[in-house]
Amino acid sequence: MPTTWDVLVIGGGVAGLSAVIAARRLGAAARLIESAPLALRGGNARHARNFRIAHAEPQFFAPGAYTEHEFLSELVRTTGGGTDVDLARSLIADTTDVVDWLAGNGVVLQNPAIGAIPFSRRTAFLLGGGKAMINALYETAEKIGVVIRYDSEAMVLGQNGAGLWEVEIRKGAATERVRAQTVVAASGGPGLRAEGLILRGGAYSDGAWMQRLIEAGARTIGDPASGHMVAVDARGPRVDGGIVTRITALPYGLVVDRDAFAVESPGAGSGRTHYARWGARIAQCPEGLAFLILDAEGLSRAPPSALAPVRAATPAGLAEALGLDGAALARAVEGAKKLAGPPFFAFPMRAGLTFVHFGLAVDGSMRVKMRDGRIFPTLFAAGMIMAANILPRGYLAGLGVTLSVVSGRRAGEAAARHALA
Amino acid sequence: MPSPDLAREAERVLRICAACMYCDGLCPVFPALTGKHEHSGAEKIYLANLCHNCRACWHDCQYAPPHPFAVNVPATLAALRRESYADHVWPGALGRGFRRPALGAGIFVGVALAVMLMVLAPHGSWAALHRARPGPGSFYAVAPLGLMMGLAGASAGWAVLSLVISTRRFWRAISGEARLRLSPRALMLAAADIVTLRHLDGGGPGCNETGPRFSQRRRIFHQIMVAGFVLLVAATLAAAFFQHFLGVMPPFAPMSLPVVLGVAGGVAVVVGAAGLLAIEAKPEREPSERGETRLNLVFLVMIEIVVLSGLALLLWRDTAAMGPLLALHLGLVTGFFAAVPASKALHAPFRAAAILRSAAERLSRRRREARNAATFE
Numbered sequence: 001m002p003t004t005w006d007v008l009v010i011g012g013g014v015a016g017l018s019a020v021i022a023a024r025r026l027g028a029a030a031r032l033i034e035s036a037p038l039a040l041r042g043g044n045a046r047h048a049r050n051f052r053i054a055h056a057e058p059q060f061f062a063p064g065a066y067t068e069h070e071f072l073s074e075l076v077r078t079t080g081g082g083t084d085v086d087l088a089r090s091l092i093a094d095t096t097d098v099v100d101w102l103a104g105n106g107v108v109l110q111n112p113a114i115g116a117i118p119f120s121r122r123t124a125f126l127l128g129g130g131k132a133m134i135n136a137l138y139e140t141a142e143k144i145g146v147v148i149r150y151d152s153e154a155m156v157l158g159q160n161g162a163g164l165w166e167v168e169i170r171k172g173a174a175t176e177r178v179r180a181q182t183v184v185a186a187s188g189g190p191g192l193r194a195e196g197l198i199l200r201g202g203a204y205s206d207g208a209w210m211q212r213l214i215e216a217g218a219r220t221i222g223d224p225a226s227g228h229m230v231a232v233d234a235r236g237p238r239v240d241g242g243i244v245t246r247i248t249a250l251p252y253g254l255v256v257d258r259d260a261f262a263v264e265s266p267g268a269g270s271g272r273t274h275y276a277r278w279g280a281r282i283a284q285c286p287e288g289l290a291f292l293i294l295d296a297e298g299l300s301r302a303p304p305s306a307l308a309p310v311r312a313a314t315p316a317g318l319a320e321a322l323g324l325d326g327a328a329l330a331r332a333v334e335g336a337k338k339l340a341g342p343p344f345f346a347f348p349m350r351a352g353l354t355f356v357h358f359g360l361a362v363d364g365s366m367r368v369k370m371r372d373g374r375i376f377p378t379l380f381a382a383g384m385i386m387a388a389n390i391l392p393r394g395y396l397a398g399l400g401v402t403l404s405v406v407s408g409r410r411a412g413e414a415a416a417r418h419a420l421a
Numbered sequence: 422m423p424s425p426d427l428a429r430e431a432e433r434v435l436r437i438c439a440a441c442m443y444c445d446g447l448c449p450v451f452p453a454l455t456g457k458h459e460h461s462g463a464e465k466i467y468l469a470n471l472c473h474n475c476r477a478c479w480h481d482c483q484y485a486p487p488h489p490f491a492v493n494v495p496a497t498l499a500a501l502r503r504e505s506y507a508d509h510v511w512p513g514a515l516g517r518g519f520r521r522p523a524l525g526a527g528i529f530v531g532v533a534l535a536v537m538l539m540v541l542a543p544h545g546s547w548a549a550l551h552r553a554r555p556g557p558g559s560f561y562a563v564a565p566l567g568l569m570m571g572l573a574g575a576s577a578g579w580a581v582l583s584l585v586i587s588t589r590r591f592w593r594a595i596s597g598e599a600r601l602r603l604s605p606r607a608l609m610l611a612a613a614d615i616v617t618l619r620h621l622d623g624g625g626p627g628c629n630e631t632g633p634r635f636s637q638r639r640r641i642f643h644q645i646m647v648a649g650f651v652l653l654v655a656a657t658l659a660a661a662f663f664q665h666f667l668g669v670m671p672p673f674a675p676m677s678l679p680v681v682l683g684v685a686g687g688v689a690v691v692v693g694a695a696g697l698l699a700i701e702a703k704p705e706r707e708p709s710e711r712g713e714t715r716l717n718l719v720f721l722v723m724i725e726i727v728v729l730s731g732l733a734l735l736l737w738r739d740t741a742a743m744g745p746l747l748a749l750h751l752g753l754v755t756g757f758f759a760a761v762p763a764s765k766a767l768h769a770p771f772r773a774a775a776i777l778r779s780a781a782e783r784l785s786r787r788r789r790e791a792r793n794a795a796t797f798e
Contacts, residue, residue: 110624
């Protein structure tokens with residue numbers, strides 16, 4: 001093994017994998033550090049399903065067309081003009097060959113004619129979902145000679161006199177110093193600690209490495225207090241619940257808080273954006289807790305969710321099962337014209353955080369900017385750690401994986417070129 | 422009935438799958454969950470038998486252990502599948518064979534020994550069997566034609582009768598609430614899925630029998646074995662034709678149709694079953710269900726023994742070993758058919774029934790969609 005790596009990639013999600021594969025394909029000696037164990041590798045991409053790509057003509061994986069211009073204007077709209085338009089435009093241009101690149105690295109897409117996926121002109125679906133993609137990319141990385149370490153966390157970063165990075169990596173009780181010409185930070189976005197909040201992504205993407213880079217002088221972008229949140233089942237796991245604990249049937253029923261007061265969410269209709277509005281609204285409820293009450297008709301309209309609803313014949317019975325005040329819930333149910341009658345069903349809910357609109361500022365080559373206005377020439381950032389450059393607010397379906405691939409690939413190639421020059 | 426624990430676990434897992442649906446491109450099991458909050462017992466055993474155990478969904482599962490949801494679809498459905506064999510097999514007493522595979526193996530060995538003794542008895546001793554002379558008609562000197570026909574006919578008839586009744590019981594269970602329309606097109610579609618073993622392709626790239634890497638090995642070896650079995654049936658029919666209509670007595674000449682078909686079929690079965698055994702002998706532990714693995718191993722070993730004994734007979738039929746080998750082969754064939762109803766053989770018609778229901782539902786969904794599209798135009 002080399003004493004000095006050309007490219008050291010920190011984080012084994014789809015951004016890190018894209019970076020390390022791209023760097024290795026240019027001939028760089030590349031090493032990947034993943035903090036999760038093998039079984040939980042891959043960051044939040046494990047929970048991904050589809051990814052957004054621009055395409056000018058119908059493709060086998062996506063019908064119709066979705067132009068780069070349309071992609072960009074939707075991004076500008078959803079971020080209220082907050083996106084870095086030049087960077088976004090150039091990254092969106094890169095999305096046109098993401099499908100070919102992924103397929104060339106072993107990732108299989110789903111034929112839309114097979115299965116039950118919704119019609120989607122904007123996104124391509126991964127056969128078997130994000131974990132299948134992750135498995136394929138790890139296999140490719142190993143095959144082409146990337147050295148991979150699991151259960152390994154990068155702790156301390158420093159530069160020696162020769163300008164080489166010295167990174168301390170901890171695996172269990174053992175510590176190892178790794179020297180590298182370039183470092184790609186692809187360790188995911190920051191976490192957000194708030195009372196009652198559930199993290200939809202994995203426990204290993206905790207933002208600790210990003211915090212260390214900020215302490216080392218990296219400039220940040222976005223708002224650390226703003227995140228994309230949706231309603232999730234409060235009975236689900238505190239982290240890593242992914243897609244299946246999401247509660248989406250809120251428009252079909254009554255939402256009450258811990259005191260059994262009806263909760264309204266202004267502007268949360270039944271459109272596509274209602275999920276995020278409800279997430280933020282529930283986060284503001286006392287203890288961050290709310291309950292969705294449905295009648296049989298409402299439940300039949302709800303898509304299946306991982307945990308069966310609480311069921312009772314009367315509002316009083318439901319209140320008892322949920323630990324709510326019976327009289328107050330009865331009043332709320334009566335006041336809500338939405339509920340026809342027994343039996344009643346309920347889902348306890350909390351806000352589930354998808355990602356935070358906060359990260360490291362980067363330039364067009366994914367090099368990390370410094371607070372003093374300079375640029376780290378050999379430190380790159382890719383994936384959700386730099387997503388706030390593109391997505392300082394709002395969300396577009398399937399953008400996480402796309403952004404991770406295009407930024408990862410660009411960072412990996414730039415790092416390799418720098419190291420090999 | 423499946424144990425309450427197993428039924429509860431299956432309900433829990435399928436609920437999570439219905440909420441996730443990331444695997445809907447892998448095989449027809451997942452699309453069948455679309456929009457369903459609950460799954461009846463019949464629905465569950467239908468899905469369990471529709472599953473071909475390719476394990477793609479295990480490797481692709483974001484909720485597989487060590488995730489706290491600990492979703493394990495292949496092992497859960499395998500356990501349900503085994504219960505469905507036990508619950509629908511006729512006669513019901515054979516159900517034990519699917520909870521303890523020793524029963525199938527026991528029938529195989531017991532009947533084989535009994536038949537060998539039956540063949541041996543008139544000769545008095547093994548030594549006497551050795552003295553049987555090679556040449557035309559020599560087989561019938563070892564065991565009279567009537568005895569051979571009787572044993573083969575009775576055991577094969579028993580196997581077919583049991584499989585037919587068991588499958589009818591299973592079909593009634595899974596088709597009862599579904600209100601299916603079995604058109605010729607549905608039958609064609611199902612036949613194509615069976616011949617190509619399409620549902621072992623993991624949605625395209627193949628099975629995951631030994632890890633995240635895809636492979637088509639199981640599919641290929643299985644169909645080599647099935648093709649071999651078909652050739653062996655053809656060889657048997659050809660032999661009967663030669664004897665009854667052409668008056669040629671076995672053993673037949675090396676280049677005769679029955680022998681050529683028999684050798685090709687025998688070799689194919691031995692190779693196919695060996696390939697499957699190699700995969701089955703070291704399965705990935707977590708997504709495998711031990712009971713099913715044992716059933717598979719017992720069945721495959723039975724097949725290998727029977728077919729190897731036939732090839733051995735062919736190879737040494739002109740030597741003094743012919744008599745004992747014929748007795749052995751006759752015993753093993755009879756034992757095999759006797760044990761078939763309590764063996765993994767049941768998976769073939771059960772899975773075919775599940776595939777047929779899936780094909781019929783796929784067609785009616787397509788018809789519905791076409792009708793809706795027409796309404797909107």
